[in-house]
Amino acid sequence: MSILVLADLHEGELAATTAHVVAAAQQVGGDIDVLVAGEGVQGAADAAARFDGVSRVRLADHSVYAHQLAEPLSALIVALADDYTHILSSASTTGKNVLPRVAALKDVSQISEVLAIDSADIFKRPIYAGNAIATVKSDDALKVMTVRTTAFDAVSEGGSAAIEAVDTVVENTQSQFVKEELAQSDRPELGGARTVISGGRGMGNGDNFKLLDGIADKLGAAVGASRAAVDAGFVPNDMQVGQTGKIVAPDLYIAVGISGAIQHLAGMKDSKVIVAINKDDEAPIFQVADYGLVGDLFELLPELERKL
Amino acid sequence: MKILVAVKRVIDYNVKIRVKADHSDVDLTNVKMAMNPFCEIAVEEAVRLKEKGTATEVVAVSIGPKAAQEQLRTALALGADRALHIEAGERVESLAVAKLLAKVVEEEQPGLVILGKQAIDTDNNQTGQMLAALANMPQGTFASEVVVEGDKVNVTREIDGGLQTVALTLPAILTTDLRLNEPRYAKLPDIMKAKKKPLESKSPADYGVEVASRVSLMKVETPAERKGGVKVASVDELIDKLKNEAKVL
Numbered sequence: 001m002s003i004l005v006l007a008d009l010h011e012g013e014l015a016a017t018t019a020h021v022v023a024a025a026q027q028v029g030g031d032i033d034v035l036v037a038g039e040g041v042q043g044a045a046d047a048a049a050r051f052d053g054v055s056r057v058r059l060a061d062h063s064v065y066a067h068q069l070a071e072p073l074s075a076l077i078v079a080l081a082d083d084y085t086h087i088l089s090s091a092s093t094t095g096k097n098v099l100p101r102v103a104a105l106k107d108v109s110q111i112s113e114v115l116a117i118d119s120a121d122i123f124k125r126p127i128y129a130g131n132a133i134a135t136v137k138s139d140d141a142l143k144v145m146t147v148r149t150t151a152f153d154a155v156s157e158g159g160s161a162a163i164e165a166v167d168t169v170v171e172n173t174q175s176q177f178v179k180e181e182l183a184q185s186d187r188p189e190l191g192g193a194r195t196v197i198s199g200g201r202g203m204g205n206g207d208n209f210k211l212l213d214g215i216a217d218k219l220g221a222a223v224g225a226s227r228a229a230v231d232a233g234f235v236p237n238d239m240q241v242g243q244t245g246k247i248v249a250p251d252l253y254i255a256v257g258i259s260g261a262i263q264h265l266a267g268m269k270d271s272k273v274i275v276a277i278n279k280d281d282e283a284p285i286f287q288v289a290d291y292g293l294v295g296d297l298f299e300l301l302p303e304l305e306r307k308l
Numbered sequence: 309m310k311i312l313v314a315v316k317r318v319i320d321y322n323v324k325i326r327v328k329a330d331h332s333d334v335d336l337t338n339v340k341m342a343m344n345p346f347c348e349i350a351v352e353e354a355v356r357l358k359e360k361g362t363a364t365e366v367v368a369v370s371i372g373p374k375a376a377q378e379q380l381r382t383a384l385a386l387g388a389d390r391a392l393h394i395e396a397g398e399r400v401e402s403l404a405v406a407k408l409l410a411k412v413v414e415e416e417q418p419g420l421v422i423l424g425k426q427a428i429d430t431d432n433n434q435t436g437q438m439l440a441a442l443a444n445m446p447q448g449t450f451a452s453e454v455v456v457e458g459d460k461v462n463v464t465r466e467i468d469g470g471l472q473t474v475a476l477t478l479p480a481i482l483t484t485d486l487r488l489n490e491p492r493y494a495k496l497p498d499i500m501k502a503k504k505k506p507l508e509s510k511s512p513a514d515y516g517v518e519v520a521s522r523v524s525l526m527k528v529e530t531p532a533e534r535k536g537g538v539k540v541a542s543v544d545e546l547i548d549k550l551k552n553e554a555k556v557l
């Protein structure tokens with residue numbers, strides 16, 4: 001078995017998710033290469049080389065790979081694909097954007113959001129918003145798959161893999177980067193945070209999310225939101241937790257003013273401990289919460305912040 | 309410019325599914341089916357582009373059982389001009405769907421193809437990307453804003469870190485995210501009119517596409533259910549439980 005892991009980058013740095021994908025690759029078993037593709041990403045390659053279990057880092061550092069646009073990046077991976085039996089990435093928006101393209105170009109299926117690896121060709125994945133778990137067997141010679149990073153513990157660091165430059169430069173006349181507006185935050189990243197506090201429509205407006213910020217600061221938590229809160233413009237899209245947003249599985253998830261629709265639960269029900277704060281004691285969120293506190297969030301949040 | 313929209317028939321998003329007792333699959337007998345919500349957003353965007361004069365014709369296509377024609381009629385009621393149904397089993401895999409759509413693209417030569425970012429049943433999030441690869445077109449996935457300008461389309465994409473804008477050369481593939489638009493409801497007169505709009509039916513064989521499955525479904529299980537816990541009476545009790553019982557503070 002030989003496995004290629006596509007590294008996730010965030011503003012040119014190696015994203016924490018990559019260590020989880022390497023862990024999934026270890027469960028498949030075999031030689032593991034990590035592909036770092038971008039512009040000015042030597043630092044990310046150095047970081048990837050330190051992961052345990054990585055045999056080699058392949059570094060494609062060129063302006064055509066800047067911002068990891070799908071068209072050139074998929075062409076690059078296809079050019080390397082013949083060396084591998086498995087190609088893995090995280091189920092990040094980059095992985096989801098690029099890998100299905102690779103799969104189609106290699107005429108194979110893609111297995112999405114893998115959350116367990118039974119063998120080199122049998123995998124478990126959630127369907128129907130996580131209300132069912134399917135065990136699927138891929139009959140393709142090349143397995144292309146995205147991995148749900150919350151389902152695999154990160155590998156540790158201590159390795160020193162060789163870094164090899166990839167000279168392949170593909171052409172891209174089809175797509176062009178225009179701009180990026182990235183959320184700036186000193187808080188932990190939502191997908192990897194140990195504690196997450198999320199607000200829903202009950203927060204009333206964006207300003208009131210400050211009530212969550214204070215608590216998040218005390219707990220070192222990331223702040224998330226329901227779709228309703230994002231749609232209403234309270235907070236930006238990158239904060240949406242759920243079936244069609246981000247999947248989180250922290251040690252502690254605090255849902256405030258969130259009713260608990262199945263699409264929201266799909267994104268957080270694997271959290272270790274769930275706390276719900278809601279004024280409606282019949283809200284469905286209480287059916288999954290370990291600790292429920294019924295009451296008005298505008299009174300309870302300031303009190304919680306004070307007492308923590 | 310012509311716009312092609314792919315719509316999928318899926319379980320209604322409000323329905324809680326059940327897994328069959330023999331774990332062979334989920335049980336879809338007698339459950340309410342509907343158009344995939346992301347596909348509704350795709351149809352809406354296409355119709356708006358037509359209303360603005362950017363597009364001249366909107367063609368909806370669906371691959372699936374005969375009943376998928378219901379969702380095509382819905383697309384027609386929402387403003388699509390004609391529909392194409394490719395009759396196939398319930399479980400055509402994304403790659404086969406993309407291959408069929410690529411053939412339709414070849415035939416229809418649309419300037420834009422709009423798909424949902426993900427079907428809420430299998431949650432794959434891959435068909436549009438696969439189609440883009442097979443049709444050799446650029447892709448704007450997870451779109452929250454689409455602006456057509458000359459021979460380019462500017463697409464704002466919802467990505468993990470925030471928003472990214474790319475400029476794509478037409479023809480291009482788009483997949484919709486939740487905030488692209490708010491789909492309208494079909495009005496009764498439009499539903500009546502839709503019954504008279506053209507709906508053509510074809511088979512995968514007409515396109516010479518093999519829909520054989522590459523991924524076999526071995527088992528479907530219900531995930532471990534979470535049990536509801538306790539209600540606490542006060543903030544003090546909550547903090548105490550989190551500290552001393554759950555040990556997460």
Ligand SMILES: Cc1cc2nc3c(=O)[nH]c(=O)nc-3n(C[C@H](O)[C@H](O)[C@H](O)COP(=O)(O)OP(=O)(O)OC[C@H]3O[C@@H](n4cnc5c(N)ncnc54)[C@H](O)[C@@H]3O)c2cc1C
Nearest residue numbers: 200201202226227228242243244245257258259264279297
């Ligand atoms: C295709 C599709 C995809 C979707 N994807 C997602 C997704 O990824 N993530 C997601 O979250 N949703 C998603 N949804 C939406 C989902 O169905 C719900 O509409 C949404 O989660 C509701 O958000 P909410 O709980 O914040 O709002 P509501 O359901 O309106 O709940 C608000 C809650 O706040 C409580 N409240 C109000 N005021 C107070 C107060 N002062 N104090 C305490 N409590 C208060 C109320 O009792 C209520 O329970 C999706 C829907 C569709 C159709």
Ligand SMILES: Cc1cc2nc3c(=O)[nH]c(=O)nc-3n(C[C@H](O)[C@H](O)[C@H](O)COP(=O)(O)OP(=O)(O)OC[C@H]3O[C@@H](n4cnc5c(N)ncnc54)[C@H](O)[C@@H]3O)c2cc1C
Nearest residue numbers: 134314315370371401402423424426427430432433434435
């Ligand atoms: C339990 C189970 C697990 C499965 N796992 C996998 C798997 O891991 N990999 C795999 O390749 N297949 C898998 N399949 C097969 C799966 O049914 C098909 O892949 C799926 O039906 C095709 O759509 P999608 O969910 O991939 O669409 P997505 O890529 O999630 O849908 C995106 C958009 O594509 C368009 N679209 C998708 N299907 C159609 C259609 N039939 N007609 C018109 N437009 C369409 C729509 O615009 C839709 O919004 C699985 C099936 C089952 C039952």
